[in-house]
Structure formats: C-alpha cells, structure tokens
Amino acid sequence: MKAVRLIGVGQPLELHEVPRPPPGPGEVLVRVKAAGICHSDAHYRAGISPVHPLPLTLGHEVAGVIEAAGPGVDHGQPGDRVCVHYLATCGACSYCLKGNEQFCRQAAMIGKHRDGGYAEFLVMPARSVLKLPKAIPFTQGAILMCSSATSLHALNQARLRPGETVAVFGVGGLGSSAIQLARAYGASAVYAVDIKAKKLELAGRLGAVGINALTVDAVEELQRMTGGRGVDVALELVGQPATMRQAVVCLAIKGRAVLAGITDKAFEILPYSQLLNKEAEIIGVSDHLAQELPLLLEWTAQGRLDLSGLVTRTVPLEAEPINAALDELQQFGEAVRVVIVPSGPAE
Numbered sequence: 001m002k003a004v005r006l007i008g009v010g011q012p013l014e015l016h017e018v019p020r021p022p023p024g025p026g027e028v029l030v031r032v033k034a035a036g037i038c039h040s041d042a043h044y045r046a047g048i049s050p051v052h053p054l055p056l057t058l059g060h061e062v063a064g065v066i067e068a069a070g071p072g073v074d075h076g077q078p079g080d081r082v083c084v085h086y087l088a089t090c091g092a093c094s095y096c097l098k099g100n101e102q103f104c105r106q107a108a109m110i111g112k113h114r115d116g117g118y119a120e121f122l123v124m125p126a127r128s129v130l131k132l133p134k135a136i137p138f139t140q141g142a143i144l145m146c147s148s149a150t151s152l153h154a155l156n157q158a159r160l161r162p163g164e165t166v167a168v169f170g171v172g173g174l175g176s177s178a179i180q181l182a183r184a185y186g187a188s189a190v191y192a193v194d195i196k197a198k199k200l201e202l203a204g205r206l207g208a209v210g211i212n213a214l215t216v217d218a219v220e221e222l223q224r225m226t227g228g229r230g231v232d233v234a235l236e237l238v239g240q241p242a243t244m245r246q247a248v249v250c251l252a253i254k255g256r257a258v259l260a261g262i263t264d265k266a267f268e269i270l271p272y273s274q275l276l277n278k279e280a281e282i283i284g285v286s287d288h289l290a291q292e293l294p295l296l297l298e299w300t301a302q303g304r305l306d307l308s309g310l311v312t313r314t315v316p317l318e319a320e321p322i323n324a325a326l327d328e329l330q331q332f333g334e335a336v337r338v339v340i341v342p343s344g345p346a347e
Contacts, residue, residue, distance in 0.1 A: 002342070003057045003119035004319050009047035013058065013118070013326070015319040021115070021123040023070035028126050030082060033138040035117035035340040036061030037315075037322065038146050039172060039239075042329040043262050044112060051112045059117030059340070060086040060110050063132055063141035073126045082129040083141040083297075084122065085290045086110050091127060102287040109287075117142075118322065120342050130293055133301045139314065139339045140307040144296055146288075147173030147337070148305065150260055152181050152296055153288035154235050158258045162186030164232035167222055168208065169247055171199040173337045174237040174260065176310050179206045182233075184304045191225065193218045193246070196332075202309075222250045230255060241267035251280045260285040310337050317342040 001020045004013050023029040041058050043049040051058075062084040066076050076082065089096050089104040096104050110116035110124065132141045151174045160166065166182040168175045171194045182190045183206075192203035193211045200210035211221050222231060230252035236244050239261025247257040248269050255278065269275060275282070299305045315321035317340055325338040 001120040002317055003115070004317060004322050005055045005057050005118070006045055006051065007055045009045070009054075011045075012323045013045065013319050015317075016055075018057075018119075020121050023068055023123050025071045026073060026125055026127075027070040027123050028066050028073060028076050028129055029068040030062065030064040030084060030122045030124060030129065031067045032062055032117050032120060032122055032342050033064040034062070034142040035059040035342070036143040036146060036173075037325045037329070037338045037340065039329045040146070040262060041111065042326045045326055046330065048264050049262055056111070057115035057117075057119050058111045059119070060112065061142045061146045062086070062110070062117035062122055063138040063145070064122070066129070067121065069126065076126045076129050081132040081134065081138075083132045083145050084110070084117070084124055085128045085130065085293060086116075086145060087287065087290075088114060088125050088128055091125070099289055099291050101290060118317065118340060120317065128290070130297065133297060135301045136297065139311050139341070140300065142339055143173060143307060143311065143337050144300060145293075148177035148181070148296055148300075148307070149288040149293060150174055150285065151178035151235070151237070152292050154178065154258045154260050154285045155181055155185060155233070156292065157283050157285055158233040158235070158256045160185050160187065160233050163188045165189045165191070165226060165252075167191045167193060167231040167234040167247070167250055168203075169193045169234065169236045169243045170238035170261065171196075171203045172237065173310070175235075176202060176206060177305065177307070178235050178237065179203060179208045180305050181299075183207050184299060191222060191231065193243070205309075219246050219250045226252070232256070233258065236261050239263040241265045245269060248280065248282060249274050251278060253278045254280065256281045256283055258283045258285055311339050312337055314339050314341045316340070
C-alpha cells in the first residue's frame with residue numbers, strides 16, 4: 001500500500017510503498033477514506049514534539065471503512081463506516097479502567113508512536129473505532145477525532161458551566177470547534193482572539209465576538225468587553241508563550257485557563273496578582289478521552305457542531321501537497337483544515 005512517511009526530523013515527508021498490515025486478535029483493518037492534517041503533525045515533522053520510531057507514517061485523524069477484522073473482534077465488522085480514536089491502549093490498566101486511557105503506560109498514538117493514517121490502510125484495536133453515522137461525511141469524521149475532540153475535552157477540563165464567558169485563543173481547527181462547543185454547553189458569550197481577518201470572520205459566523213490581536217491588546221479588549229471582570233474560561237489553542245500568558249492574564253476571579261497548544265518555550269506570569277489573588281487555575285490538556293466521542297458524534301449528526309465549512313481543501317495521498325499543507329500550518333497560514341483523501345472524494 002501507499003503511505004506518506006516521516007523519515008527524519010526536519011525533513012519533508014516521503015511517499016513509500018509499504019506492506020499492508022494484517023489485523024491481529026482484537027484488531028480491525030481500516031481502509032482510510034479521510035485523514036486530517038493537524039498542526040501537531042507540523043510539530044512532529046519539525047521535532048518540536050518528538051515521535052518514535054522513525055520512519056513513521058503520520059496522521060492521527062482518521063475515518064474510513066472496516067476492510068477486515070481479526071480474531072476475537074466482537075464489535076466492528078467489514079463494511080462499517082468508522083472513525084478512529086487515535087490511542088491504542090491496553091484496556092486493562094487502572095488508567096484505562098477509570099477512563100483516563102491517555103495515561104496508559106502502553107498507550108501508543110497513531111501517527112506519533114505507531115503508523116498512522118497518511119496511508120491507504122490502518123490497523124487499530126477494535127475498541128478504538130467508533131461507528132460513524134451516515135449523516136457525517138468521512139472528511140468531517142476524521143477531523144472530529146482530534147481538533148473537535150480535544151476542544152471538547154478542554155472544555156470538560158475547564159468545567160465550563162452555562163452562563164459563563166469563554167475566550168478562545170486561535171481560530172484554527174480546534175478553535176472553530178471550541179467556539180461551537182462552548183455555545184452548545186451554554187456559554188453566555190464566546191470571544192475569539194486571532195490575527196487573521198479570515199479566521200475572525202469565520203469566528204463571527206460561528207457565533208463568537210472576534211478580537212484582532214494585531215490591532216488591539218487582546219487582554220485589554222477582553223477586559224473592556226466584560227466590564228473589567230475578565231472571562232471565566234480561556235482556551236489557549238495556539239501554542240505560543242504570548243497567547244498562553246494572555247489566557248492567564250485575562251481571567252476573572254475563579255477563572256480557568258486551559259492550555260492545549262503545543263510549544264517547547266516557557267512563559268511568565270506574576271503569580272500573586274495574575275493567579276493567586278484571583279484563585280485562578282492553569283489546567284493542562286493531554287489528548288482527549290474515548291468516552292467523550294459519542295457525544296461529539298451525536299452533536300455533529302444533530303448539527304449542533306457544524307464542520308461543513310471548516311475543511312478548507314482536500315489533497316491526494318502524495319508527499320508534495322501534504323508537505324505544502326504542513327508548511328502552511330507551521331507558518332500559521334489562512335487554511336483551517338486540510339484533509340487527505342487517499343482514493344478521491346470522500347462522502
């Protein structure tokens with residue numbers, strides 16, 4: 001089969017012919033219909049977030065059709081439309097049994113620790129695949145599995161309550177979902193901070209109040225818009241020290257800053273005035289949980305989470321357009337989401 005692989009850190013991905021993996025006991029072979037290109041993939045290629053072993057097939061946002069099932073599979077049969085939870089775990093440790101499988105010592109993330117979805121086929125444990133409703137196209141099912149799922153987990157970690165205010169820093173794949181999910185959870189107001197006019201226009205269409213951080217001080221503007229109170233929840237989805245600091249500084253009393261963006265750089269705050277005196281919190285987000293995905297699929301099928309306008313373009317399973325999309329993400333370009341469709345248009 002064809003697969004687009006990371007051969008070395010800092011190098012362009014390459015197209016290779018590799019053996020099609022057979023499904024083992026408890027596993028399914030998925031024919032990939034759509035694979036999202038995530039900002040994290042640009043970090044993996046650049047070495048900001050290490051991946052191993054190399055060479056490795058990237059891609060952790062996957063939707064497709066079950067091609068074959070290995071021995072002992074009791075859910076998921078050939079022909080089923082599915083989306084893939086990107087963690088392969090043991091399913092038996094204390095973390096897995098408590099629904100915190102992202103901390104499983106045996107956890108392996110596709111596209112980071114084991115071969116992912118930039119390929120024609122993918123093998124995963126059957127418990128890591130969920131049926132994809134016919135109302136959701138494969139392209140949307142793929143991006144649900146990371147950007148939307150991580151945004152939902154971030155809001156859950158923030159303990160967002162109806163009537164609270166939310167600031168979303170970064171209107172990319174995560175931010176565009178976070179705006180809609182915050183509204184679905186009953187946020188009284190959602191503010192979106194970005195530096196790209198087109199992304200702020202998108203935020204406005206999704207129901208957020210846009211703040212252009214190129215033309216105003218984002219924290220001062222949030223303070224002004226909230227009558228000097230600040231926001232209850234701030235989601236940092238960019239992965240930049242400046243926006244991480246802003247997410248903390250803009251908080252109201254008892255506010256929660258949730259950091260999901262990836263960076264290898266530190267940021268500074270004034271502990272007393274910006275954190276302790278407000279009894280504010282800084283919360284880290286690690287991936288998302290399989291138990292959160294059914295609600296995400298339900299809300300998408302119902303139209304409460306609308307991803308129809310978020311896929312900027314689709315590209316074939318070829319190295320050149322995939323590398324170009326990663327370059328654009330690394331430079332924080334205009335595109336919101338680019339999705340690979342290995343066998344042509346995915347419905």
